[in-house]
Amino acid sequence: xxxxxxxxxxxxxxxxxxxxxxxxxxxxxxxxxxxxxxxxxxxxxxxxxxxxxxxxxxxxxxxxxxxxxxxxxxxxxxxxxxxxxxxxxxxxxxxxxxxxxxxxxxxxxxxxxxxxxxxxxxxxxxxxxxxxxxxxxxxxxxxxxxxxxxx
Numbered sequence: 001x002x003x004x005x006x007x008x009x010x011x012x013x014x015x016x017x018x019x020x021x022x023x024x025x026x027x028x029x030x031x032x033x034x035x036x037x038x039x040x041x042x043x044x045x046x047x048x049x050x051x052x053x054x055x056x057x058x059x060x061x062x063x064x065x066x067x068x069x070x071x072x073x074x075x076x077x078x079x080x081x082x083x084x085x086x087x088x089x090x091x092x093x094x095x096x097x098x099x100x101x102x103x104x105x106x107x108x109x110x111x112x113x114x115x116x117x118x119x120x121x122x123x124x125x126x127x128x129x130x131x132x133x134x135x136x137x138x139x140x141x142x143x144x145x146x147x148x149x150x151x
Contacts, residue, residue: 004029006073012036012082020071022057026083027073035109036079041065041072074111083108084120085135097127107147118144 010026022039029035043049044062051064063069075083087106091098102122110116124138 004031004033006035010086014039015078017078020058024079024082026079026086031107033107033109033115034075034083035073036075036083037073038071041070045072072112073109075108076110080108081135084139085132088135088139092130098122098124100125103142115147116144117147 006027006029008025009028012024012026014021014023018038020038020040024039025037025042027035027037037045040049040055040058040060040062043055044051044064049055049062051062051067053062054060055062065072083106087104088098091102091104100122103119105117105119108116108118119142120139121142122138123140129138
């Protein structure tokens with residue numbers, strides 16, 4: 001993670017399934033890896049929150065990157081689902097209808113130091129279906145493999 005330039009590309013609404021609320025930030029680095037960061041940890045990384053002080057909106061203390069409660073950059077299944085939805089919408093800006101069999105390859109940081117490459121294939125036949133709820137039916141993971149972080 002060190003030595004990479006990360007750019008925030010989107011903020012997503014808080015998830016009710018998360019222990020730490022707040023917005024989630026989608027970040028992309030200079031090697032096109034995508035990851036997410038919760039608001040509490042992002043505030044520390046940006047210098048808006050200091051470890052040990054109280055986070056007003058969370059009503060708990062900020063933690064440092066070496067604290068066991070630190071989450072930092074990671075992407076779980078919910079994050080990856082949201083990322084896929086963003087990518088699908090971007091594909092649809094070029095052509096509203098996505099042809100069956102279209103594939104995308106993405107690079108993701110799922111946990112600190114875990115770099116993955118995965119390919120997803122578009123399966124939908126009954127276009128257009130733009131619903132977030134049916135995204136998982138439209139796409140299937142064809143391949144997933146671990147990558148080295150020295151890209």
